[in-house]
Amino acid sequence: MQPGERRAQILEHAARLFGDRGYHETSISDIVASADVARGTFYLYFANKRRLFEELVDILFLRIRSCIQTVTTDPGDRSPRDQLVDNLVRVFALLCEEKHMLSILFRGAVGLDREADDKLRAFYAEVLGAIENSLTLGRTIGIVRPCDTHIAATVALGAIKEVLQTLLTSPPSRDPEQDIREYANAILDIFTRGVVMDGVSIP
Amino acid sequence: MQPGERRAQILEHAARLFGDRGYHETSISDIVASADVARGTFYLYFANKRRLFEELVDILFLRIRSCIQTVTTDPGDRSPRDQLVDNLVRVFALLCEEKHMLSILFRGAVGLDREADDKLRAFYAEVLGAIENSLTLGRTIGIVRPCDTHIAATVALGAIKEVLQTLLTSPPSRDPEQDIREYANAILDIFTRGVVMDGVSIP
Amino acid sequence: MQPGERRAQILEHAARLFGDRGYHETSISDIVASADVARGTFYLYFANKRRLFEELVDILFLRIRSCIQTVTTDPGDRSPRDQLVDNLVRVFALLCEEKHMLSILFRGAVGLDREADDKLRAFYAEVLGAIENSLTLGRTIGIVRPCDTHIAATVALGAIKEVLQTLLTSPPSRDPEQDIREYANAILDIFTRGVVMDGVSIP
Amino acid sequence: MQPGERRAQILEHAARLFGDRGYHETSISDIVASADVARGTFYLYFANKRRLFEELVDILFLRIRSCIQTVTTDPGDRSPRDQLVDNLVRVFALLCEEKHMLSILFRGAVGLDREADDKLRAFYAEVLGAIENSLTLGRTIGIVRPCDTHIAATVALGAIKEVLQTLLTSPPSRDPEQDIREYANAILDIFTRGVVMDGVSIP
DNA sequence: AATGAATGAGTCTTCATTCAT
DNA sequence: AATGAATGAAGACTCATTCAT
Numbered sequence: 001m002q003p004g005e006r007r008a009q010i011l012e013h014a015a016r017l018f019g020d021r022g023y024h025e026t027s028i029s030d031i032v033a034s035a036d037v038a039r040g041t042f043y044l045y046f047a048n049k050r051r052l053f054e055e056l057v058d059i060l061f062l063r064i065r066s067c068i069q070t071v072t073t074d075p076g077d078r079s080p081r082d083q084l085v086d087n088l089v090r091v092f093a094l095l096c097e098e099k100h101m102l103s104i105l106f107r108g109a110v111g112l113d114r115e116a117d118d119k120l121r122a123f124y125a126e127v128l129g130a131i132e133n134s135l136t137l138g139r140t141i142g143i144v145r146p147c148d149t150h151i152a153a154t155v156a157l158g159a160i161k162e163v164l165q166t167l168l169t170s171p172p173s174r175d176p177e178q179d180i181r182e183y184a185n186a187i188l189d190i191f192t193r194g195v196v197m198d199g200v201s202i203p
Numbered sequence: 204m205q206p207g208e209r210r211a212q213i214l215e216h217a218a219r220l221f222g223d224r225g226y227h228e229t230s231i232s233d234i235v236a237s238a239d240v241a242r243g244t245f246y247l248y249f250a251n252k253r254r255l256f257e258e259l260v261d262i263l264f265l266r267i268r269s270c271i272q273t274v275t276t277d278p279g280d281r282s283p284r285d286q287l288v289d290n291l292v293r294v295f296a297l298l299c300e301e302k303h304m305l306s307i308l309f310r311g312a313v314g315l316d317r318e319a320d321d322k323l324r325a326f327y328a329e330v331l332g333a334i335e336n337s338l339t340l341g342r343t344i345g346i347v348r349p350c351d352t353h354i355a356a357t358v359a360l361g362a363i364k365e366v367l368q369t370l371l372t373s374p375p376s377r378d379p380e381q382d383i384r385e386y387a388n389a390i391l392d393i394f395t396r397g398v399v400m401d402g403v404s405i406p
Numbered sequence: 407m408q409p410g411e412r413r414a415q416i417l418e419h420a421a422r423l424f425g426d427r428g429y430h431e432t433s434i435s436d437i438v439a440s441a442d443v444a445r446g447t448f449y450l451y452f453a454n455k456r457r458l459f460e461e462l463v464d465i466l467f468l469r470i471r472s473c474i475q476t477v478t479t480d481p482g483d484r485s486p487r488d489q490l491v492d493n494l495v496r497v498f499a500l501l502c503e504e505k506h507m508l509s510i511l512f513r514g515a516v517g518l519d520r521e522a523d524d525k526l527r528a529f530y531a532e533v534l535g536a537i538e539n540s541l542t543l544g545r546t547i548g549i550v551r552p553c554d555t556h557i558a559a560t561v562a563l564g565a566i567k568e569v570l571q572t573l574l575t576s577p578p579s580r581d582p583e584q585d586i587r588e589y590a591n592a593i594l595d596i597f598t599r600g601v602v603m604d605g606v607s608i609p
Numbered sequence: 610m611q612p613g614e615r616r617a618q619i620l621e622h623a624a625r626l627f628g629d630r631g632y633h634e635t636s637i638s639d640i641v642a643s644a645d646v647a648r649g650t651f652y653l654y655f656a657n658k659r660r661l662f663e664e665l666v667d668i669l670f671l672r673i674r675s676c677i678q679t680v681t682t683d684p685g686d687r688s689p690r691d692q693l694v695d696n697l698v699r700v701f702a703l704l705c706e707e708k709h710m711l712s713i714l715f716r717g718a719v720g721l722d723r724e725a726d727d728k729l730r731a732f733y734a735e736v737l738g739a740i741e742n743s744l745t746l747g748r749t750i751g752i753v754r755p756c757d758t759h760i761a762a763t764v765a766l767g768a769i770k771e772v773l774q775t776l777l778t779s780p781p782s783r784d785p786e787q788d789i790r791e792y793a794n795a796i797l798d799i800f801t802r803g804v805v806m807d808g809v810s811i812p
Numbered sequence: 813a814a815t816g817a818a819t820g821a822g823t824c825t826t827c828a829t830t831c832a833t
Numbered sequence: 834a835a836t837g838a839a840t841g842a843a844g845a846c847t848c849a850t851t852c853a854t
């Protein structure tokens with residue numbers, strides 16, 4: 001067995017279990033039984049249950065980050081909108097493939113304790129910042145209308161999270177890639193143009 | 204001591220503790236110590252920890268529901284938009300006043316177990332349905348442009364949840380009522396008109 | 407309500423519950439709920455659960471004792487054998503009518519604690535003594551052959567207890583009185599004459 | 610420490626405690642303290658208190674069964690009576706040596722709950738059946754006189770149980786083996802020939 | 813590196829008993 | 834005499850973590 005393989009093995013099984021049952025409902029016994037290693041072996045690779053979980057969350061954050069590309073406006077680049085859609089599609093695709101991870105993000109890591117909450121908040125703050133930057137850039141180049149970019153970014157983040165949330169329970173699709181792209185486009189469409197009929201002014 | 208007061212007392216303290224620390228981090232010992240009642244007294248009023256928690260969630264859902272009024276378009280009524288803003292303001296105000304409850308909603312009840320998840324999902328589905336109905340109504344009266352109302356409703360729900368989420372950590376404001384109204388308006392503004400500059404068309 | 411009636415009411419309900427479920431499986435809550443009195447009222451009449459139980463056992467012993475008549479050999483009396491049968495019949499009839507009591511005797515009071523065991527043992531010792539006396543009398547008048555009267559009495563007591571034990575689970579009969587008399591006769595028959603064929607000598 | 614030794618250690622201490630104090634009066638704390646193992650260790654070997662107890666009862670039943678040999682009448686065998694005495698002597702000797710076990714049988718397992726009662730009843734039914742079979746055999750070969758073999762067996766079983774019961778409190782003898790043999794012979798003597806003087810007929 | 817038996821602090825829950833009304 | 838809300842000691846059981854092998 002390769003060095004590091006044991007570690008990966010435990011991480012993988014733990015991810016599935018945490019995703020399926022949640023943090024508190026998953027015991028070390030469950031994990032070592034699933035990964036087929038001895039109890040003691042677990043503690044050779046991880047300081048404790050909490051750290052293992054943190055590591056999974058860190059890995060998840062890392063992978064999500066790696067999906068997100070800063071939007072550019074260099075001539076010859078894809079349109080900003082397409083770049084945003086691509087970002088969304090990559091994140092959605094990643095999390096669709098490993099729903100455990102998505103579940104850990106939304107169910108396992110929420111409300112665990114102050115520390116986990118802070119970590120989660122920090123991550124979302126980071127994403128929020130990235131969205132806000134995009135919006136500011138949009139304003140600079142005259143695509144985005146004047147608005148509270150912070151709230152706008154919050155709305156966008158919320159929309160993305162909510163759609164991901166629904167993915168958790170949606171049945172597997174025949175052409176997931178196509179679905180994802182449609183979802184991403186729909187979100188962006190509503191977020192950019194709103195839902196109001198053109199030419200109608202709401203008092 | 205009034206009849207029912209003990210019950211209320213326990214519910215109140217439990218709400219704060221669950222809100223602050225989460226379900227698993229709060230023991231019966233914590234609750235009875237905080238409420239200053241004997242261990243056995245707790246079980247006089249609640250079958251077990253789980254039921255107490257469920258009751259808190261039920262109360263919360265009830266209160267939120269009571270904030271939401273179906274949007275009407277009768278002549279003489281406030282504009283649909285104002286009615287929506289009012290709904291938002293009422294919900295925000297309610298949850299701002301009792302942040303524990305908000306915290307229970309977002310941190311305590313998430314990922315607790317299958318049953319709690321289902322309850323939560325059902326509640327959100329209900330809210331989603333209400334939003335979708337509003338959008339359909341909007342389409343009927345020609346205010347809402349053709350779009351996937353389900354995704355649009357999802358985006359709206361996500362936006363609301365995300366804003367509420369940020370409320371949890373935002374410091375207490377000097378004029379909360381005013382803040383809330385601004386938040387509600389900003390969300391509705393972005394959701395209805397989008398963030399794109401008027402006249403600009405995104406490819 | 408007559409004075410003492412409350413007491414009797416509680417005793418009665420407790421007897422049924424103890425008989426049905428046993429001492430440990432019956433809670434004060436069960437008893438007061440069944441007797442339809444308040445918790446506090448219970449402690450007005452009985453020092454504690456243990457004492458209530460003891461009282462029931464005492465009552466039972468008293469009633470059993472009252473069934474047992476010392477065997478006499480005065481001319482004109484019924485035959486000793488008939489007197490013994492009558493004793494048995496009376497005890498059997500008493501306990502058949504109130505199976506709870508029988509159940510308390512055999513299941514509730516056994517192995518409760520040292521004190522209860524002692525009480526039980528004392529009662530059985532008393533019955534054993536009575537049987538032994540009868541045997542001694544029998545020897546005196548030449549009906550009983552030389553044998554270890556203590557062991558003989560033990561055998562008799564065991565036989566009686568065992569038959570009573572089976573009564574606990576036997577279905578209610580159409581003519582219980584007749585059954586009881588037959589049982590009593592059968593026991594006495596075997597105990598007196600044994601099971602060996604007349605004239606056969608066992609090495 | 611040998612494998613399985615811990616288990617045996619816990620069983621042994623539990624047997625003594627259950628025997629001395631009874632099931633309900635013995636807590637897991639008592640057992641682990643007596644066996645000098647940690648609280649958790651207990652649950653490594655036994656699912657719960659109830660199961661531990663059941664195991665003890667099962668072991669006891671197994672051992673008792675192994676004492677009992679079916680009576681044979683092959684030429685050259687010991688006499689049926691001697692075989693019966695041998696059976697009794699073996700059972701008595703077994704239970705004399707481990708009075709805790711005997712106590713568990715008579716005090717601990719009685720009236721515990723429906724399940725335990727059924728188990729107990731089943732065991733006694735088995736023993737009763739064996740005795741009845743012996744009696745039927747005796748009738749076949751002409752040693753046993755016509756009588757209700759079921760009641761006769763019940764009497765025999767009751768006698769045996771009662772004698773065992775007294776063993777529980779009897780002081781340790783100088784020559785227990787001899788005592789046991791005498792007891793067994795006395796029981797059998799009374800059971801077979803009865804207590805009535807030869808030639809005397811009871812009306 | 814790996815094992816898994818052992819640990820014990822901590823959890824929820826029950827229930828006999830008390831006491832102010 | 835009667836009530837029933839309140840008590841808190843005590844019980845069974847879980848599980849993350851350790852450590853001798």
